[in-house]
Amino acid sequence: MTSFFADPRARLAILIAAAASTPVAAQTIAQRLSTADRPVQVIYPTRQTACGDGRSYIGHVFDDSYYFGTDDNTMYRRGNDWSRGPCVHGPTRVVATVFGGEVTRLRVYVGPVPPVSSNVETINASTADATAWLTSLVTGDNARLAASAVLPLVLADAPDPWPLLLRVARDNTRGMSVRRDALMWLGQGAVAHLGIEQKRDDTPDDELRSQAVFALSQRPKAESVPALMDLAKTAKYPSAKRSAIFWLSQTGDPRAADVFADLLGLR
Amino acid sequence: MRWSVAVLALVAAAPFSSLAAQSVARRVDAVREGTVRLSYPARPGVCGNGDGGVSINSRRGDGVQYWGGRICETGPVRVSIGRSEGRTISVRKWVGGRWPSASDATDLGSVDPTEAAHYLLSVAPTIGGRNANEAISAAAIADATTIAPELTRLVQNGDAPTDTRKDALFWLGESDILATEFARLYDRSQPFELREQWTFVLAQRQEGPTLDKLIEIARNDSDVEIRKRAMFWLGQSHDPKALQFLHDLILR
Numbered sequence: 001m002t003s004f005f006a007d008p009r010a011r012l013a014i015l016i017a018a019a020a021s022t023p024v025a026a027q028t029i030a031q032r033l034s035t036a037d038r039p040v041q042v043i044y045p046t047r048q049t050a051c052g053d054g055r056s057y058i059g060h061v062f063d064d065s066y067y068f069g070t071d072d073n074t075m076y077r078r079g080n081d082w083s084r085g086p087c088v089h090g091p092t093r094v095v096a097t098v099f100g101g102e103v104t105r106l107r108v109y110v111g112p113v114p115p116v117s118s119n120v121e122t123i124n125a126s127t128a129d130a131t132a133w134l135t136s137l138v139t140g141d142n143a144r145l146a147a148s149a150v151l152p153l154v155l156a157d158a159p160d161p162w163p164l165l166l167r168v169a170r171d172n173t174r175g176m177s178v179r180r181d182a183l184m185w186l187g188q189g190a191v192a193h194l195g196i197e198q199k200r201d202d203t204p205d206d207e208l209r210s211q212a213v214f215a216l217s218q219r220p221k222a223e224s225v226p227a228l229m230d231l232a233k234t235a236k237y238p239s240a241k242r243s244a245i246f247w248l249s250q251t252g253d254p255r256a257a258d259v260f261a262d263l264l265g266l267r
Numbered sequence: 268m269r270w271s272v273a274v275l276a277l278v279a280a281a282p283f284s285s286l287a288a289q290s291v292a293r294r295v296d297a298v299r300e301g302t303v304r305l306s307y308p309a310r311p312g313v314c315g316n317g318d319g320g321v322s323i324n325s326r327r328g329d330g331v332q333y334w335g336g337r338i339c340e341t342g343p344v345r346v347s348i349g350r351s352e353g354r355t356i357s358v359r360k361w362v363g364g365r366w367p368s369a370s371d372a373t374d375l376g377s378v379d380p381t382e383a384a385h386y387l388l389s390v391a392p393t394i395g396g397r398n399a400n401e402a403i404s405a406a407a408i409a410d411a412t413t414i415a416p417e418l419t420r421l422v423q424n425g426d427a428p429t430d431t432r433k434d435a436l437f438w439l440g441e442s443d444i445l446a447t448e449f450a451r452l453y454d455r456s457q458p459f460e461l462r463e464q465w466t467f468v469l470a471q472r473q474e475g476p477t478l479d480k481l482i483e484i485a486r487n488d489s490d491v492e493i494r495k496r497a498m499f500w501l502g503q504s505h506d507p508k509a510l511q512f513l514h515d516l517i518l519r
Binding site: 204207208209211212213214215216217218219227231235236237240 | 491495502503513516518
């Protein structure tokens, strides 16, 4: 049986529907935020793989073993010293701090939603409304906000936002932080698209290949970026390819966007 | 007038040679309690601000150097040794500057730098911690004949604290030991922290034999984590052989 989302016509229909409703939907959430006198949490459906504990971390954004701390936005792999709660699939919750009608900060959570509180206003949004709002933030002028809206956008249970993130990554007029975040998620998306996610511990040989790629990534940019671009495209071992894609995504170099576009089949 | 100045300079330079028969160790050991001071010439390339800041430059630059707005003096190395119950319990060093005038410390004056270095390395294994670090570095910056054999013994001393052995290894790598001989000293049975330090120190030498050793460690060491450390440092090398090794490992 073909999944609904795997059918190109269905995806196209969703995209058209989302595009058509964008201005109104974005305005709806944005309008409600502009009149809010306290933090607002926007809750919407999460992509199928992602999970979290609803308060401190998000995991499996793609079908991999990576986790992100929601407080410090650090990326890590679950290890033996893991002491956090279970990773539960649930809605994405973006808590927006509003000051004078302007959103000044976003924090994102996945998983169990905390009990309703009078300190926070809640908007239960459709995926289309949420992605339209987040798209407007990612493409907006506030560089810090734009960067912090990338992960919430990727988390939405919607068609992948790669075309938008490619535009952002290639746009020299945008701030480095949002371009870097866009590249980072494009890289993760490419890894998922190629089916080379890290799902379990590497073998020692894989670890060493990854480390060798990391060592090359620490060379001066003039050397490391071309080497990583080449490895991202041609390395035959998944661990080496995955590592090259990751470190390439960390360079912030706009040439990485072209490599990721190729890997995602979008060029 | 000029002659008298020259004679005074010669007399001032004489003490450490005329007292050579009485070793630094014996003179320090003669003090049971309190502080012992001594000083000796620093090796070329070393200077300090007299206040704990030390600069070590392998290129012997001409002209006056500065450290934080103060002249970086090329010596002497001044060492203060704390003694308690007949044992050395602390060591601190400075380069340049002067001792405070009022003190009840026993001042040995200017001593032979090689003897001082040997003494400081001999106490390093037992005092440990920062004191050992100070003792080893004070020895390493002395204008002494080679201390590589003493440093080697300290690196290989399994009874010494690992941090002290790591300090000794660092300075051994910076010493005049031949790269081939140095690379041969790598020992897989040493503690992890020491082998980790080896990868760093080998990389700092930037010579053929040490690079070959680093590649050998990255290729063959039984400990994957040590191999990874070696790879990191190979990535920092300017030698094409190092980069070729990394590429081969990724693609093979």
